[in-house]
Amino acid sequence: MENQNAFIAQEGGEMGRDGHAASSPGVRLNVQDKHVVMDNGMVKVTIAKPDGFVTGIKYNGISNLLEVRNEEFNRGYWDLVWSEAGSTGTTGTDDRMEATKFNVIVENDEQVEISFTRAWDSSKEGKMVPLNIDKRYVMLRNCSGFYSYGIYEHSGEWPAFNLPQTRIVFKLRKDKFKYMVVGDDRQRYMPLPDDRVPGRGQPLATPEAVLLVNPVEPEFKGEVDDKYQYSCENKDLQVHGWICFDPPVGFWQITPSNEFRSGGLLKQNLTSHVGPITLAMFLSAHYAGEDLVMKLAPGEPWKKVFGPVFFYLNCVPETDDPLKLWVDAKEQMLSEVQSWPYAFPASEEYQTLDQRGYVSGRLMIRDRYINDSLIPANGAYVGLAPPGDVGSWQTEVKGYQFWTKADSDGYFSINNVRTGDYCIYAWAPCYVGDYRNDRAITITSGCQVDVGELVYEPPRDGPTLWEIGIPDRSAAEFYVPDPDPKYINKLYLNHPDKFRQYGLWERYTELYPDSDLIYTVDASDYRKDWFFAQVPRKIDDTTYQGTTWQIKFKLDDVRPSETYKLRLALATANVAQLEVRVNDPQADPPLFSTGVIGHDNTIARHGIHGLYRSYAVDVPGGQLVAGDNTVFLSQTMSMGPLQGIMYDYIRFEGPPHLRMTRKDAES
Secondary structure (H helix, E strand, O other), X not given: OOOOOOOOOEOOEOEOOOOOEOOOOOOEEEEOOOEEEEEOOOEEEEEEOOOOOEEEEEEOOEOOOEOOOOOHHHOEEEEEEEEEOOOOOOOOEEEOOOOOEEEEEEEOOOEEEEEEEEOOOHHXXXXXXXXXXXXEEXXXXXXXXXXXXXXXXXXXXXXXXXXXXXXXXXXXOOOOEEEEEEEOOEEEEOOOHHHHOEOOEEXXXXXXXXXXXXXXXXXXXXXXXXXXXXXXXXXHOOEXXXXXXXXXXXXXXXXXXXXXXXXXXXXXXXOEEOOOEEEEEEEOOOOOHHHHOEEEOOOOOEEEXXXXXXXXXXXXXXXXXXXXXXXXXXXXXXXHHHOOOOOOOOOOOOOOHHHOEEXXXXXXXXXXXXXXXXXXXXXXXXXXXXXXXXXXXXXXXXXXXXXXXXXXXXXEEEEEEOOEEEEEEEEOOOOOOOEEOOOOEEEOOOOEEEEEEEEEOOOOOOOEEEEEEOOOOOOOOOEOOOOOOOOEOHHHOOOOOHHHOOOHHHHHHHHOOOXXXXXXXXXXXXXXXXXXXXXXXXXXXXXXXXXXXXXXEEEOOOOXXXXXXXXXXXXXXXXXXXXXXXXXOOOOOOOEEEEEEEEOOOOOOOOOOOOOEEEEEEEEHHHOOOEEXXXXXXXXXXXXXXXXXXXXXXXXXXXXOOOOOHHXXXX
């Protein structure tokens, strides 16, 4: 790469901002008995042989950036979680993917690429994940860091199995890396891992959440530490890492493409957290549950390339502001994105630029209750994912996805698409539902496909009589309370992401101790009066009660023979059941029930959305009256505090042939 923005020299001599040493020695590979070392004069990486564990990273005078107190297999590694076919849930057997064979793939002055492989052994069926695994590490000349990618393969003749998670983990030195950065407004000094142990940390409602009661450094006393507070959507998760202040050194994980990540752009993943630990997440069930567990059926072949991702190291003079390292890391991320797809990976499974295709077109919206003309899908997210049902991209885990954002006129272009069959999927802010084209598109090497003008007709049966929220797949616009002062993370005080604070679900009972939320259309403000999550009410430490929210509204007249429509878009659900009744809170059966839905765990993990779900409820006009009406929304599941739903958007529509309301016309 031409723009490795390292600032100053390491062992190899002075370097400018382009990262080029005055006299680069090129890349050297030293194969030893139990280790292999890649060294380009800037960075030296030591990897256990044949296991494939990264045991040491030497940079800028620091002999090892990784935690030297840990065993060699517990410093830098690929891992996965797997379970046998038929298993339920998102857990299984942890596997550090210890390789059994080492190979040199490329070795010259410009590049070293090495491979650590493990082949499926049928004699270990039930004890070993049925995959061939190839872990690769790449070092380039004049490159301040190194790359890693993996190739997983399952033969159709091998046993079926489940794969809930796979990732790369790096555990840095806790005496060096104390400042974590996830984004411009998400960075802070972090507690030590020691602060989470009994005596220093008090366990809270979930295993990941700990109240720091006696931390090593008193400044952290009274804070909650939870790795999920630093989660991030894939579309925003391109660079994150840690800063060491003595000497000023940054360790950054850069993901230049989302194509190999599961779940699409809105999927939330872990980033960096107390350890200090940095993660490159490829596949996980977080914020979705079992729907995001990859399940290979008997006789199903599968192969996928994860990565490459880049581990970037930078430094500044000790007289400079160390936070410049973050600015530089963002610049380096942009350089990596512009260089994608990379030209250097040697595996035939990785497709380079000339092997990929291109898709372009225009997305328009047709909603006659807003405008008789087609409306450009301004800012819509448009993507290619394997063929499936409408919206299936958000639970797609086996193939590749390619996304872009349409311009203000609805035009889009999707570059660098791997060969294969895809459907076009899309969703547009301010409109409910998902778009999918009817026929699959086949991408071949070098193809340029213009799909022309696509038209999305969002679900709608009649004019809007009233609405609550914004259809953007998030509950962020609703009322998010301040945290209990006993359970704060200082980073999120006076922060736009205040929903990331711990324990906000408990505030509902405090705000509504005796009766549930009542929202009055045209009088209430959803930003202040609609709690962000419908959760159970706490009765005592072990008892919870389902909640029923009311939406009160007036109708000037009613057509008893007509059908009205209540649209419910949910931002997340966790072992919840939503029942709808109109004007009769005791109606049995209810007018509508979702049944028990969701294992997103978003409420516990301080998110503001999980999987998107939408429902359309027919409301007979005969159940409505001229004047005052009430919709009752009951979340009935109450076995614990972390069950519930978050709404994205609610709309009540009149019968199809009613005239547009003033609100529709003004839209």
